[in-house]
Amino acid sequence: GQNIDQPTEMTATEGAIVQINCTYQTSGFNGLFWYQQHAGEAPTFLSYNVLDGLEEKGRFSSFLSRSKGYSYLLLKELQMKDSASYLCAVRDRRYSTLTFGKGTMLLVSP
């Protein structure tokens, strides 16, 4: 099975940088995904890591350390529209299904 932990809530200021952490314990790791979900909307894909290291995509970056069971999502130059829930999800090796963390609600204030 999978166990995924991420903070429930975070707050940050417009223009700042914020790091959202995710730790996981899994019986068969095969990749980690980050999704963004605005209130009342569907989750949308942000990033994917399967090897150790940093993946950068514009203002968003995601890091993975498989030996530590740890990932983070880094958001730079925060904007008000970045206020959303951020979901960490681990893919199972056998079935390629995703197990999601409970999500981190990020509130960006002016």
Add this chain to the structure above:
Amino acid sequence: DVKVTQSSRYLVKRTGEKVFLECVQDMDHENMFWYRQDPGLGLRLIYFSYDVKMKEKGDIPEGYSVSREKKERFSLILESASTNQTSMYLCASSLRGPRTDTQYFGPGTRLTVL
């Protein structure tokens, strides 16, 4: 652009009713998934399917069944709706393959069972 649609955004049903939630994707994806999302519990996998007429139980299949008669359509069925099935239901689809199986979600159906 991947498009996943769900038959209703909001649905209100009575306890004991049979409920059908429909999901259609237009990108020829092999894999389709049904989740429910509840405050404090996150997204939980109910059922998934890797091919037509194929289904696998997820983490919380009790009280649900599914049907996949065509590749583009995946239906979630609540045989006898109960109040604890009040939730947001999300459908997702993906291509088969380790680097291509990013899941794309539909807009969700908020189901209320009275």
